[in-house]
Amino acid sequence: MVRKPYAAPSAGSIHRRMVLSHLALGALASLCLFLAIRFVAFQTAEATQDNLLRAAANAIGEQISSSGEEVIVKLPHSAFAILETPSQDRIFYNVRLNGVSITGYEDFLPPEETSRLREPFAFAASYRGFDLRAVVLNTSAPVGSEQQAVSILVAQTQYAQGEVADRFAAWAILISAGIFLGFAVLGVLATSSALRPLHRVTEAVARRGPNDLRPLKHPTPVELTPLTSALNEFIRRLRHSLRRTETFIAEAAHHIRTPLSTVQTETEIALRNSPDDATRKVLRKILFSVEESARSASQLLAYATVTQRSDSTPLERVDLRAKVQEAYDALYPTADLKDIDIQLQTEGEGFDIQGDVLMIEISLRNLIDNAIKYSPPDTTISLHLSSDGDQHCLTVRDQGRGLGQGDPQKLLDRFQRGSDTAGIVGTGMGLAIVNEVARSHGGQLSLKNNKEGGACANLCFPNFP
Amino acid sequence: MRFLLVEDNENLAEAVSTRLGMDGHAIDTAGSLADAWEYLDYSSYDIVLLDLTLPDGDGRRFLAQCRAQGNDVPVIAVTAQSDVSSRVEVLDAGADDYISKPVNFSELEARCRAVLRRRGGSSHNVQRFADLEFDTLRAELRFGNEARELRNREMRLLEIFFSGPDRIFSKVQIGDRLFTSSEEISDNVIEVYVARLRKKIEGSGAQIETVRGLGYRLSERG
Numbered sequence: 001m002v003r004k005p006y007a008a009p010s011a012g013s014i015h016r017r018m019v020l021s022h023l024a025l026g027a028l029a030s031l032c033l034f035l036a037i038r039f040v041a042f043q044t045a046e047a048t049q050d051n052l053l054r055a056a057a058n059a060i061g062e063q064i065s066s067s068g069e070e071v072i073v074k075l076p077h078s079a080f081a082i083l084e085t086p087s088q089d090r091i092f093y094n095v096r097l098n099g100v101s102i103t104g105y106e107d108f109l110p111p112e113e114t115s116r117l118r119e120p121f122a123f124a125a126s127y128r129g130f131d132l133r134a135v136v137l138n139t140s141a142p143v144g145s146e147q148q149a150v151s152i153l154v155a156q157t158q159y160a161q162g163e164v165a166d167r168f169a170a171w172a173i174l175i176s177a178g179i180f181l182g183f184a185v186l187g188v189l190a191t192s193s194a195l196r197p198l199h200r201v202t203e204a205v206a207r208r209g210p211n212d213l214r215p216l217k218h219p220t221p222v223e224l225t226p227l228t229s230a231l232n233e234f235i236r237r238l239r240h241s242l243r244r245t246e247t248f249i250a251e252a253a254h255h256i257r258t259p260l261s262t263v264q265t266e267t268e269i270a271l272r273n274s275p276d277d278a279t280r281k282v283l284r285k286i287l288f289s290v291e292e293s294a295r296s297a298s299q300l301l302a303y304a305t306v307t308q309r310s311d312s313t314p315l316e317r318v319d320l321r322a323k324v325q326e327a328y329d330a331l332y333p334t335a336d337l338k339d340i341d342i343q344l345q346t347e348g349e350g351f352d353i354q355g356d357v358l359m360i361e362i363s364l365r366n367l368i369d370n371a372i373k374y375s376p377p378d379t380t381i382s383l384h385l386s387s388d389g390d391q392h393c394l395t396v397r398d399q400g401r402g403l404g405q406g407d408p409q410k411l412l413d414r415f416q417r418g419s420d421t422a423g424i425v426g427t428g429m430g431l432a433i434v435n436e437v438a439r440s441h442g443g444q445l446s447l448k449n450n451k452e453g454g455a456c457a458n459l460c461f462p463n464f465p
Numbered sequence: 466m467r468f469l470l471v472e473d474n475e476n477l478a479e480a481v482s483t484r485l486g487m488d489g490h491a492i493d494t495a496g497s498l499a500d501a502w503e504y505l506d507y508s509s510y511d512i513v514l515l516d517l518t519l520p521d522g523d524g525r526r527f528l529a530q531c532r533a534q535g536n537d538v539p540v541i542a543v544t545a546q547s548d549v550s551s552r553v554e555v556l557d558a559g560a561d562d563y564i565s566k567p568v569n570f571s572e573l574e575a576r577c578r579a580v581l582r583r584r585g586g587s588s589h590n591v592q593r594f595a596d597l598e599f600d601t602l603r604a605e606l607r608f609g610n611e612a613r614e615l616r617n618r619e620m621r622l623l624e625i626f627f628s629g630p631d632r633i634f635s636k637v638q639i640g641d642r643l644f645t646s647s648e649e650i651s652d653n654v655i656e657v658y659v660a661r662l663r664k665k666i667e668g669s670g671a672q673i674e675t676v677r678g679l680g681y682r683l684s685e686r687g
Contacts, residue, residue: 263567264567265570269487432544
């Protein structure tokens with residue numbers, strides 16, 4: 001039997017949502033970390049450069065001396081050695097006495113507001129198109145008896161500092177990437193661990209046989225308890241309603257059939273005892289209607305049974321050949337009453353199919369019963385069971401009036417009867433039932449007229465290896 | 466045939482027993498399983514017709530108990546349930562056959578015959594008239610050195626004649642017994658079957674006479 005699982009429309013995946021949020025969090029964290037590392041690296045490099053510039057300024061300051069009215073500035077070699085870098089950084093300086101440049105770049109001046117600071121002061125400067133880091137040191141030198149103000153300005157380009165910062169940034173990228181990866185792995189692990197109980201519940205429900213309507217007793221996390229409770233309540237209602245339907249079907253059959261039996265039997269008795277033609281005609285009409293009601297009742301109930309069972313019954317291995325033989329045995333006397341001969345022919349072997357025994361029996365009986373019903377006396381119905389390996393087919397051929405005009409497949413719909421069926425008791429349910437059974441077993445029922453007259457029905461079920 | 470009908474619905478039980486009586490059968494009716502046990506203890510039956518839902522228990526249990534006690538009287542279950550699973554259960558419990566309500570009496574008779582035939586039959590199913598020997602279970606007719614098989618309707622027609630040799634049966638009477646009550650029949654059909662049956666007994670010491678205006682009669686060839 002073929003049953004496709006029903007899937008509710010998807011509202012996205014929790015798994016994906018959780019992994020994605022972990023990734024987003026990871027990305028944010030590693031970006032922050034990257035920026036932080038870079039900032040600190042830059043600050044550190046700058047502080048180092050500032051310290052070197054200060055040392056250089058101090059070294060120059062210490063070498064300032066005076067003799068009488070003269071101020072002597074000796075630019076010490078060590079001052080520039082301190083600032084030497086592998087990056088070929090350029091150095092600018094300017095030493096001024098009372099605001100007048102003594103040595104260095106005359107037009108390279110510190111900002112005005114730094115002139116009163118007593119401590120060496122570092123700042124960012126720009127000179128001749130270079131971005132510089134500069135330190136200004138205000139000190140004094142004795143000229144004669146007076147102390148004169150000396151301002152020492154030393155600046156350097158930031159190539160080396162940039163290189164250090166870049167190196168740090170590279171490390172920062174590497175570390176951030178590591179952190180991001182960590183988050184991603186953690187996200188996947190956390191998600192599957194969080195979703196595992198949900199999968200377990202799903203499996204527990206999916207694994208169940210169709211008749212297993214016990215409540216779920218699987219231990220579940222607190223968050224899933226409302227779901228499992230709701231599921232269990234639903235299962236309880238389903239079980240209740242299934243049981244009610246089954247009881248109802250059986251009860252209905254009993255309560256309809258028993259009184260019908262009485263009516264029918266009493267009418268037959270009256271018919272036998274009545275010599276009057278008009279009365280007999282009426283009695284016959286009653287009998288016809290009774291038979292029709294009884295048949296409708298059976299067919300409607302059979303249809304209800306079949307549609308109810310198609311979703312709720314365990315499937316088993318069924319020997320189609322044995323079932324055909326049983327149906328043949330059961331219906332042979334019915335056919336014999338009308339002097340109809342049924343011939344059963346089997347070709348090949350291994351007629352196993354998978355399905356619901358009850359439904360298969362109902363379908364076979366309906367199919368053969370239908371042929372008997374529409375066959376005139378003294379005719380033959382042939383049952384031919386054959387197999388092509390993939391599917392097993394029962395072909396039922398009768399020598400009756402055939403299926404009439406129009407599309408024979410239309411007769412498979414409920415309450416559709418052929419065009420030529422007046423005078424024969426029928427509900428139009430029989431073939432619908434057979435069709436329903438075939439369909440739910442992954443097989444099919446097809447109808448056509450025989451070339452030599454009569455109807456031909458072909459019922460196929462897929463092979464079950 | 467001798468029937469025991471186990472059915473709790475009185476109206477139905479009465480109607481069925483009247484109806485079967487019309488075809489020449491003898492019927493005892495039990496309204497409960499307890500009654501049924503009593504009847505079975507004192508008499509023997511050709512067939513038990515067993516309803517499945519009775520006031521004092523389930524017919525299937527009764528059946529199983531019956532078989533367990535070694536009583537193998539043929540049982541045909543009369544079920545109101547249409548679903549095949551209860552039918553299968555019934556057969557598993559030891560019923561010989563089942564028939565669903567409302568009962569088609571021709572079919573019931575056919576099934577009874579089939580059950581008895583399967584069980585090997587007994588000699589009392591052979592009826593005699595003139596030099597005819599009629600085995601109703603095998604649907605076989607013998608006279609002299611001849612043995613002829615009868616089709617179902619020929620056999621049932623002959624049965625009607627055997628039920629009252631030398632009696633005249635009208636076409637209406639014959640039609641009522643030969644056809645399902647809901648079948649449309651014409652007088653002509655009965656003539657056809659009478660003609661066929663005449664052919665089957667040709668050469669024997671019996672004949673089917675046409676009594677003009679009244680019907681047919683089985684009589685010895687004078």
